[in-house]
Structure formats: structure tokens, C-alpha cells
Amino acid sequence: MAKVAFPHVGNYSVPVKYLLSHILDCEIMDAPKISTKTAELGSRYSPDFVCTPFKYTLGTYIECLDKKADVLIQLGGGCRYGYYYELQEKILKDLDYDFEYINLVTMGKTDIKKIVKQFEKIDKNFNKIKALYYLFITIKMVKYMDKIDDYIRENIGFEVQKGEFKKLKKKMLLDFSNTKGYFDLYKKYRYYKKQFKKIKIKDGKKLKVGIIGELYTVMEPFANYELEYELANYGISIKRYTNAHYLLFEKRRKVKKYLRSCKEYIKYRMGADAADNIGRCKYLCTHNYDGIIHIKSSFCTPEIGAMPILNKICNDYNVPIIYFSFDTNTSKVGMKTRCEAFYDMIEMRKKL
Amino acid sequence: MKIGIPRSLYFYYYGDLWLKVFKKLNIEVKVSPKTNKEIMDLGINKSNDEMCLSLKNYIGHVCYLKDCDYILVPRIDNFKTCNQTCTNFLATYDIINNLVDNKIINYNIDLNKGEDELKGFYKIGNILKIKKKQMKKAYLESIKELKEERLISIKDNLKKLDSDKLKILIVGHPYNTYDELIGKPIIDYLNDNGIQVIYSNLFDSEEANQASRELSKDLYFKYNKENIGSIILSQDKIDGIIFISSFPCGPDSLVNELVIRKIDLPYLNIIIDDQSSDTGLITRLESFIDILEAKNGKSSISPCR
Structure with a gap:
């Protein structure tokens, strides 16, 4: 029986694992959580100045292959993320691992026929219609997760009893992974939504901060050294746009809207999420947010291109912005210090 | 105006x-x-x-x-x-x-x-x-x-492949290779030492684009495709390859690494940033040329192994 592994991004391993375990008759591996060891393994075999997601995913693959995984799954994207897999495959093959590599997005497009063929190779009884049904449920699951995550992000800084949100979220994810069908999922979503609303929240003035930036670093807590958690500790309500549902379904529609909304600054799409982030930045500036945090992995080309324009927008609207560039060896202490200084600054501005 | x-x-x-x-x-x-x-x-x-x-x-x-x-x-x-x-x-x-x-x-x-x-x-x-x-x-x-002008320059470039001197293919984007501060010192040094310099951008783009599939099937960067296609088109005739890229070039970081892992030719990977001094560069070029000469038996120095 084949062993399938895929890299982590945030909590999305729950729906992905749910999908794969239902459509493929094989063992789905829980990839080990990203740790310093993963980062070290990844950067040892990566080229010199590649962006950080490459290192994390490569590290995860090596760890999975060491645990005898046979099939690896990778996604693709708009910038050089779309070209990861070919080099990663070569690097891993050079390290003498034997495995099957499934790439879901080739050259910006999903070749469904090819993917079905690859799945059939792993599992002879692969059923397309069954796969479609479970894909539908998975998509809904991602949507519900993102909705609840948005609520958590806004309020986690103000919980009366520390740790309640985290506890309930853990329970929710466990429950979601045992979903039996769509209606079951929907019932669970309604239930947990109510439960989350029941958690007591402190009243009073809230500091609002928007997080924008490169998608992997934004979505994977280890890659941004749990920045969101750090901010929540200071009592800041967080608004974040990038999530899996946005990237999969809303992006195409919303990019045009973003481009229209900030046409005095940019005219064209700038690759990956750069144009989206500029649009969001303007939205945050005009909607009374106290500060903007821009995070990216180092050497992320599209975001670097967006930075001078973000600077200009924030200058025009007089909103503070801070940039974090994360690499595998950034220390958490430096980030904490800068975060604290930023918090002090926006708090002082609010009082004035 | x-x-x-x-x-x-x-x-x-x-x-x-x-x-x-x-x-x-x-x-x-x-x-x-x-x-x-x-x-x-x-x-x-x-x-x-x-x-x-x-x-x-x-x-x-x-x-x-x-x-x-x-x-x-x-x-x-x-x-x-x-x-x-x-x-x-x-x-x-x-x-x-x-x-x-x-x-x-x-x-x-x-x-x-x-x-x-x-x-x-x-x-x-x-x-x-x-x-x-x-x-x-x-x-x-x-x-x-x-x-017409481009056809002539391509012809000139390909003619160099038949010379008896040491031939080195420069793989890099033209905005780096021909730039006075970025690539020129390298090219000048090679020319001074009597080496035939072949440029990767002076190949037929269509042909190079097709040839690149041999090294990488799913590459989608046009300029990189042409660059690595030129390696395939000339690999039997050249003695070595010099990769020139600027720090931190996005596509080059992945593509050059992949190519380096796949080709079977001596190469030198030069990454230039804004603080690089010429001295370190020339040392590397010098030793690279020495190795190539020793390999071809054109030098008095015997190869290490």
C-alpha cells in the first residue's frame, strides 16, 4: 500500500487528509510538524537564494521520505512557486530517494487528466465521481474553517479566560476530520460557530491591525514565528485576507476589484499576490485601521516589487506599516522586539 | 520633446x-x-x-x-x-x-x-x-x-563554436552579460586571455526554446528557456559554461541549480551583488580557465587528478 505525504500549510492538512483518505485506498501520512530540524534539512539541500517556502517544503519531504513515504504531492503558483517541483524532484532523486511525485498545478494550469492518471496508478479502484463528491465536501470544509478562523483572529486577543479559543479550535479540527457527509459537516459548522460566539470577550477599545503579505508565510504559523499569536497577546484584533478559500476561488474575481480600487497607484497585476496586497493596503488605510503588518519570506520577488508602492500609500494616508522578512534563521527575539515597538507606537497614536 | x-x-x-x-x-x-x-x-x-x-x-x-x-x-x-x-x-x-x-x-x-x-x-x-x-x-x-542584423550576429556567434581556442558559453540574461558593471568585467577578462566567448542570447530563440525541453520540461520562464536551450544546442562543442546571475534573481536561483545538476560540463556559477570587488572574481575566473586548459592539455600545469 502506498504512503502519501504532503507538506503543511497552517491547519489545511485536516481537509487535505480528509479528502485523500476518502478517495485513495492508501495510507495518508501525517507529515511531521515543521520544526527547526525541518528548516535546517531543507536549507542544507536548497539553492543559495531561493525563497523560504522552498526550504520548508523540501525539509518536510525529506522527513516524510525518511519515514518511508512513496507519493509526494505539491501545488504550484503564479511566481516561481510554480517551478518548485521540478527542482525539488531532482534534488530528492539525487539524494537517492525513490518516490512518485504528483504536481497538481503545472505551468499555472491544472491538468486534470494527468492527475487522474497518476491517482489511478496509485490506486486501481480510483473513482472519479466519488472523488468529486469528497472534493466538494473538502472545499466546503476549507470555507467553514476559514470563516471560523477569521472570527478567532478578530477576537482571540480579548478572551476573558486565556486559551479557550485555542482549545475549542483543536476540538473543532478533530471533529471536522471525522466528518461523515456534507450535512454532518454543516451541522458541525453551525454548532461550533455558536460555541465560538459563546466565548466571553472583553469589551473596550480595540486596536485593529491588518496583516498582508506573501501567502505561505502568512498562512503557516511556523514560517512567521506565530506572529498572529504574538499580536493577540498584546490585545490586537487582526484582519487577514489570504486564506486557502481566497486563493482557490475568490482571487480571480477580486483582483480586478482591487486593481480598480487603487488605480492611482498601480495599473497592472504584478505577479502572485502583489496587486492584491496593494489593494488591501489601501482598503485598510481608508477604513480606520491602526496599522499594517506586511510579512513575506526573504527574496519573494513579487512582494519586494510591491513594497515601494505600499510605502507610498501608507505615506499618503499616514498609516504606520512594518515589514517583516522571514528566513529560516531569523531569530524570534528580534521579531518580538520589533513587534513590541510597533504595538507601543500604534497605541500611542491611538491615545493622541 | x-x-x-x-x-x-x-x-x-x-x-x-x-x-x-x-x-x-x-x-x-x-x-x-x-x-x-x-x-x-x-x-x-x-x-x-x-x-x-x-x-x-x-x-x-x-x-x-x-x-x-x-x-x-x-x-x-x-x-x-x-x-x-x-x-x-x-x-x-x-x-x-x-x-x-x-x-x-x-x-x-x-x-x-x-x-x-x-x-x-x-x-x-x-x-x-x-x-x-x-x-x-x-x-x-x-x-x-x-x-537581418540579428541573423548576422547569430551567425557570428555560432561561427565561434568552430574555433580552436578554448570556448566558454556565457549563460546569463543580456541585461547582466552586457552591462558595464555587472557582466563586462568578466567578458573583458575572458577576451584578454584569448578565450572565445559565446553568448547564450545569440542563438535562434525558437530553436533554443524547443531545445530547452531536454533539460526541463515544465519551465515557463521564456528568457531562462532560451538560456538553457543554448546549452543543449552547443554542449558538444564548448569547453565550459559560466553562469552569470545577479543577486537574488528569482528564476535563475531555481533554473541554474537544476541545470547544474543535470549537465556534464565544467561550470562556474557567478552571482554578482552590489558589493562584489573584481579581485575575488578574477581569481575564480583564472582558476576556472586553468582547469579548462589543463583538461584540454593546452597548459603546462598538469591536472590535479
């Missing part, structure tokens, strides 16, 4: 075309001088610290042209599917537009959406008040002349 053309990035792909067209239309053009320390420093001061060296250089050139009425900054998106450009090429127009106060002439090449070069030139004509007919004539004539 004066149009400023920065001598960087796009200039090495379209510079001749622009100069020819504008000359035919009797429009005054100012091309920024070859890169020097002053221009580079201008760019480094104005740009973001993580931008790639070539983009910093470009921004420097744009800042140098401050006194022009217009600055020509195109945007190149793609040449049909699987022939994308680097994301910096998509963003330059917007970056420049927000950095400098000059008016900017801009056109967009996006063949997926049907925006080709001729339409771009019509756009320029719109801004400069030149009739469509006139523009089309100038454009088509220049394209024809350039095609």
Missing part, C-alpha cells in the same frame, strides 16, 4: 528597435550612458534593499534621466502560455511610476490577452501624437532590418 531610454533591462531586448523607430519618426531620444558607479549608487539609494541588482541598476538609470520629458518603461507579461517573464518585469512600470515624477510612456506585451508589440507602439503613437499609419510603417521597417 525628449524621450529617455534607460540602458538596462528592456534595453538589451528592445533597445535597437526603439532607437530605430524613433529615429525614423524624428523624435529626440536620450539613452542613459553605460552603467557607472554613480548610476548604480543612485539606484541602490532609491530602491528597496532586497530587490535584485539588475532592477536596482534599472532604477538608477531611470533616475539619471530625470530631465527628460518622457521615460519609456514597457511592461512585458508573457509571450503566449509557458513563456512568462520574471515577476520583476511585470512590476517595473508600477514601481517606476511611484518612484519618479516624470511622465512615463508605457506599453504592455501580453500575448495571452492579444496585446502585442505593434499595439504597444500604437499606444506610444497616441501619446506622442503620431499617426497610426506612420507608426506602423516605421515599426515594420525597423523589425525587418533588425531581423
